[in-house]
Amino acid sequence: MGHHDEQARARRVRRRRRLEAMRGRRRLNALVAASTLVVAATTMVALGVRTGDCVYAEGGCEPSMVLPVRGGAIMARFDGPAQVWLAGHRGVDIEADEGTTLVAPADGTVSFAGKVGGKSVVSIAHGAWTLTFEPAVTALAVGTEVHRGRPFGTVSGSSDHCDGACVHWGVRTTGRRYVDPERWLRPQRVVLVE
Template identity: 80%
Template sequence: MERHDEQARARRARRRKRFEAIRGRRRLTALVATSTLIVATATISAIGVRTADCAYADGGCEPTMVLPVKGGVIVSPFDAPAQVWLAGHRGVDIAADEGATLVAPADGTVSFAGKVGGKSVVSIVHGAWTLTFEPAVTTLAVGTKVRRGRPFGTMSGSSDHCDGACVHWGIRMAGRRYVDPERWLRPQRVVLVD
């Protein structure tokens, strides 16, 4: 039993060290990307160019959702399984510390708050999608409406997913199919097709 506990502690320590290294690299990448974006936006605004049919002015494109951790960085990307029952990473991991405030990525309704397999989970229904967060806790009752960008809970509770270094965010469609949350963080323009 002690040997098993030592092995589990060693695995958690290696996982935490890996997340810390990833977090450092992601922060550096985010800093460089932000600097590049500021320069590119200033250049585009000055010459009035539209990118991907999205104007940088009133009526321009906006992402469908916002990141549930303000200023967070994705440290582990989505990896869809070939079939819904196979192994895969059904969401993204966002670097966050214990107690970090979680905001609703989109308007919705709290549909679940509690334990699933010993893990603290909060779910929000947004249309036909269910957004899940782990580890997460909330003081909101099931059925409470939440607004995009507004706090709904904190990264807290039990989970063996990130060992307190990140929060897992998944988006499930009907039929148990998961989609990549990062897709909904990019600006998009909705158009009618004949």
């Protein structure tokens, strides 16, 4: 009986040590997580990252891009596919009647104007990004520079889902991966604080 008591006691000691080790790891993980949050918050304060209460003024924060339809409303949001070849909504649809003026969301260069699969498309190259609009037409030649907030074309021509009611705006990388255009409509400001 004494031998069994010793084995049971040894098992309890081992179990207690394992529990203490697990609690210690949990405390350590919690401490690391809390430290990481503090460092991240401190870094954000040090850098002056602000995304909420931005002031739209010289030197203030503003979105990286503007909506291509002045005063427009988004009626269908981005729903990107998991893989580039799968179905999805690769941009946003903005309310716009036939003939509505389109403004450049950002500085760039007209990189395409014509038909793609029967759709009227205008594309603007902006750094590593290509901004696409359909249905859209422009009188500008490929290679023409466009400037943020300035007219570059009109909502016109054929589309597979926007005829006469909206314009589809997409943003894609050089690898044909589309990203949500609304991402660049949110104000952000990053400044160094001494």
